[in-house]
Amino acid sequence: MESLVAARSPQQLINLRGFFRPVRQLQTPKQSREELFVPRSTLKHRRDLSTAAAYQPFPAGSTQAEQKRTMTTSPGVQQQMMYGSGNVDCTKSRIALRRALEVQDHLQHLAEQRAQQELLYALELRQQQIRQSMIPDVAGILPNAQPRTFTRETEVMPGQPSLQQPVTPEPRMHVGHVASLPQQALDAGVVLETTEEARRQSLLELACADLAPLSSSRDEESRAGSGAMAKLTSISTSPAHSTSALAGAQSRSAFSSAAAPLSNLQRTDLSSSSSSISTQQRRGPGKCAASAQQVPAVGDELVLECSSIAYGGQGVCKLPGGFTVFCERALPGERLRARVTAAKKGFAVARKLEALRQHSHAVEAPCQHFAEGCGGCSLQSLAYAAQLTAKRQQVVDALGRIGKAENPQDLVRPAIPCKQPFHYRNKMSFSLSAEQSCGGLSTGFGFKRIGDASSCLPVSSCHLQDETANQILQCLTAAAQNRSPTDDMPSLSLRGKDGMMGKPLVRRLTVRSGVHPDSGAPAHQAILHVSPDVAPPGKTDRAKQSKQGFDSMAKQDTLQRVAEMLMREVPGLAGVIQHREYNNARKRVDQLYTLAGSSVLQQRLCGLSFRMSPLAFFQTNSQQTEVLYRAVADAAGLSSKREQHLLDLYTGTGTIALSLAPQCKAVTGVESVRSAVADARANGKQNAIHHAHFVQADLSSADELQRIASVNPDVVVADPPRAGLGSSVIDYLRACSAHTFVYVSCDPATQARDVQKLCDAQQKGAFQLQFVQPVDMFPQTHHIETVALLQRSM
Numbered sequence: 001m002e003s004l005v006a007a008r009s010p011q012q013l014i015n016l017r018g019f020f021r022p023v024r025q026l027q028t029p030k031q032s033r034e035e036l037f038v039p040r041s042t043l044k045h046r047r048d049l050s051t052a053a054a055y056q057p058f059p060a061g062s063t064q065a066e067q068k069r070t071m072t073t074s075p076g077v078q079q080q081m082m083y084g085s086g087n088v089d090c091t092k093s094r095i096a097l098r099r100a101l102e103v104q105d106h107l108q109h110l111a112e113q114r115a116q117q118e119l120l121y122a123l124e125l126r127q128q129q130i131r132q133s134m135i136p137d138v139a140g141i142l143p144n145a146q147p148r149t150f151t152r153e154t155e156v157m158p159g160q161p162s163l164q165q166p167v168t169p170e171p172r173m174h175v176g177h178v179a180s181l182p183q184q185a186l187d188a189g190v191v192l193e194t195t196e197e198a199r200r201q202s203l204l205e206l207a208c209a210d211l212a213p214l215s216s217s218r219d220e221e222s223r224a225g226s227g228a229m230a231k232l233t234s235i236s237t238s239p240a241h242s243t244s245a246l247a248g249a250q251s252r253s254a255f256s257s258a259a260a261p262l263s264n265l266q267r268t269d270l271s272s273s274s275s276s277i278s279t280q281q282r283r284g285p286g287k288c289a290a291s292a293q294q295v296p297a298v299g300d301e302l303v304l305e306c307s308s309i310a311y312g313g314q315g316v317c318k319l320p321g322g323f324t325v326f327c328e329r330a331l332p333g334e335r336l337r338a339r340v341t342a343a344k345k346g347f348a349v350a351r352k353l354e355a356l357r358q359h360s361h362a363v364e365a366p367c368q369h370f371a372e373g374c375g376g377c378s379l380q381s382l383a384y385a386a387q388l389t390a391k392r393q394q395v396v397d398a399l400g401r402i403g404k405a406e407n408p409q410d411l412v413r414p415a416i417p418c419k420q421p422f423h424y425r426n427k428m429s430f431s432l433s434a435e436q437s438c439g440g441l442s443t444g445f446g447f448k449r450i451g452d453a454s455s456c457l458p459v460s461s462c463h464l465q466d467e468t469a470n471q472i473l474q475c476l477t478a479a480a481q482n483r484s485p486t487d488d489m490p491s492l493s494l495r496g497k498d499g500m501m502g503k504p505l506v507r508r509l510t511v512r513s514g515v516h517p518d519s520g521a522p523a524h525q526a527i528l529h530v531s532p533d534v535a536p537p538g539k540t541d542r543a544k545q546s547k548q549g550f551d552s553m554a555k556q557d558t559l560q561r562v563a564e565m566l567m568r569e570v571p572g573l574a575g576v577i578q579h580r581e582y583n584n585a586r587k588r589v590d591q592l593y594t595l596a597g598s599s600v601l602q603q604r605l606c607g608l609s610f611r612m613s614p615l616a617f618f619q620t621n622s623q624q625t626e627v628l629y630r631a632v633a634d635a636a637g638l639s640s641k642r643e644q645h646l647l648d649l650y651t652g653t654g655t656i657a658l659s660l661a662p663q664c665k666a667v668t669g670v671e672s673v674r675s676a677v678a679d680a681r682a683n684g685k686q687n688a689i690h691h692a693h694f695v696q697a698d699l700s701s702a703d704e705l706q707r708i709a710s711v712n713p714d715v716v717v718a719d720p721p722r723a724g725l726g727s728s729v730i731d732y733l734r735a736c737s738a739h740t741f742v743y744v745s746c747d748p749a750t751q752a753r754d755v756q757k758l759c760d761a762q763q764k765g766a767f768q769l770q771f772v773q774p775v776d777m778f779p780q781t782h783h784i785e786t787v788a789l790l791q792r793s794m
């Protein structure tokens with residue numbers, strides 16, 4: 001039943017595998033039956049919660065003390081309490097629900113504590129051995145294990161000695177890829193030694209990051225297992241040895257036989273052609289014959305040539321036969337060695353290990369976090385001019401492939417560069433990163449790691465934001481790490497009394513920059529996104545009555561002190577806002593509270609000033625937004641005669657509508673977010689623009705589109721979110737009175753799709769695409785903004 005437990009995070013996996021043992025029978029007063037674990041992280045729906053609540057592990061009438069004893073002495077009960085049982089009566093009351101959840105929390109805490117202690121103990125042991133030079137390089141230890149078995153695989157590089165050459169008995173390194181080991185290997189507590197690449201990562205990082213993919217489903221486990229078998233067969237040319245390796249992968253005791261002396265093994269060149277041979281061996285002749293393409297599997301190492309960059313930032317590489325492999329950070333023209341991390345039906349995803357031949361315009365990335373695997377700027381190692389060429393090509397490819405345009409090269413203009421390719425962003429968001437490692441708990445704020453959405457790399461500064469914004473980041477990081485630059489600095493430490501990780505108070509930090517609403521001087525705003533269990537400040541009196549409420553007040557107090565510290569330490573910080581987000585009856589609720597300073601910032605654009613609420617959308621590159629809006633105005637063909645009625649769909653805080661208003665007879669802006677519409681109206685007033693009107697409507701609803709039925713626009717501008725235009729908007733555009741449509745987009749793929757629909761000559765009211773103008777709003781990243789001009793004769 002163990003494989004039914006699907007851990008959602010490395011930490012949860014540690015809890016599951018490090019502490020609990022599977023319990024095969026669930027004992028209830030009436031019957032005994034097989035248990036079905038429900039991971040706690042999936043207990044988010046009401047029905048699951050009531051399922052967890054209805055489960056009663058204690059005998060009827062037992063006292064609280066008896067229940068507590070049962071909880072702390074019986075792992076079986078603990079596990080059942082933590083994960084609930086999937087097959088129990090769902091009719092018990094809300095009180096039971098609350099109690100079950102409280103107990104769950106308590107047990108989770110106990111479990112984490114014990115699992116972490118075990119883990120730290122194991123790590124300490126290994127470190128000691130390393131210090132005594134017993135083991136030269138250790139990359140990772142599986143968390144639940146005392147070291148028992150060693151595996152070794154040769155890492156084979158293209159150009160190394162030929163196939164038949166014997167291997168030295170003490171190999172320099174071995175492949176440390178936990179995700180591709182079979183489950184049995186994990187059970188056995190395999191100790192992994194480093195590859196050159198893995199050596200850069202910390203002990204725990206590697207183990208945790210690579211364990212995560214194992215945990216999501218039984219299917220993935222078996223795929224991961226087959227990946228390891230592939231690797232074992234690929235390093236052995238002897239059928240007898242292959243068999244023993246496979247058998248070893250299937251049983252714990254036999255697994256060590258896979259670690260046969262390396263002198264018995266023979267090397268295989270892992271260049272793309274030989275990799276296809278090993279794939280063929282693995283799949284069997286029948287399966288390979290069915291497909292003419294070379295289809296790689298997870299764990300395969302390939303040598304690839306990158307032809308272009310796909311939208312999403314990954315390099316596009318083709319295997320012989322045409323199979324596509326997307327590779328993170330691969331650059332066009334580059335030849336590289338990569339390892340497959342996911343294999344899907346029509347494509348695979350790979351992680352770049354090293355460049356064998358670099359892009360001719362490769363440069364050294366200026367940010368230290370680029371080399372550490374920050375997922376933020378995928379193009380930082382490419383010269384800026386080459387970034388522009390690659391981005392334009394992305395737009396051309398999308399227009400040809402998705403938009404079915406016949407001559408996309410002729411339709412797409414060269415991208416307009418950004419004058420300031422670094423430190424240009426007026427808004428950045430950083431997630432809290434907290435990892436338990438052998439050095440203790442390491443915390444910070446950062447971005448997701450490249451190719452791994454579940455893990456976060458803490459950053460000390462970011463090259464895309466300005467110095468003051470970096471100072472805010474560093475101050476909050478110091479508070480999270482309990483490093484005190486001044487004596488009275490409050491701590492946001494996640495460490496509980498026991499030294500283990502507690503619940504984070506601030507989950508995310510957003511820093512915005514603009515100008516101060518009163519002084520007009522450059523100013524910043526810090527938004528602290530807090531955990532939902534921090535009570536809103538107004539409710540403190542009632543909260544005092546319960547322990548939970550009291551804790552919550554203490555947290556609120558800490559936040560207040562952190563806000564004051566930020567205001568003190570960072571000159572130019574205009575305000576600190578607390579944002580609490582939770583779901584109420586499946587609706588997202590956002591609560592904002594000003595902890596210090598001002599609640600809004602202003603932005604200056606095109607000679608106008610705009611109010612910017614903490615959560616309102618605003619273009620993130622203020623300087624380049626003026627360039628973008630100029631391109632929109634040129635495409636719209638407006639003139640100083642003010643003859644046209646402009647309709648601005650998805651208007652946000654009204655920035656496009658108000659910037660173009662001086663050249664229009666009338667302007668109507670449409671937006672679904674109420675606070676953004678309020679900002680847009682206030683912005684109209686504050687800039688004395690009286691012929692602009694703003695309507696709140698959800699443009700995905702055909703009914704709500706009726707609210708603009710009476711507007712007869714001459715020109716329509718739309719700047720939708722990445723998903724593009726909804727079908728109701730496309731129907732509206734075909735039927736409306738406009739002769740010109742200017743489509744601003746931050747996703748060339750959805751824009752190409754919509755343009756094709758709007759230009760479909762079979763339909764009434766079809767437009768013709770005149771050109772697409774890329775504008776680089778996001779240097780160092782793969783993102784690109786585009787302005788497409790569509791026209792029709794009325």
Ligand SMILES: C[S@@+](CC[C@H](N)C(=O)[O-])C[C@H]1O[C@@H](n2cnc3c(N)ncnc32)[C@H](O)[C@@H]1O
Nearest residue numbers: 617650651652671672673698699700719720721
């Ligand atoms: C990319 S932003 C553009 C904002 C604005 N044009 C600008 O340049 O700052 C997209 C805007 O569309 C709004 N939006 C998203 N879905 C919408 C919908 N279904 N109906 C109306 N507005 C929507 C968002 O709230 C956001 O303000």
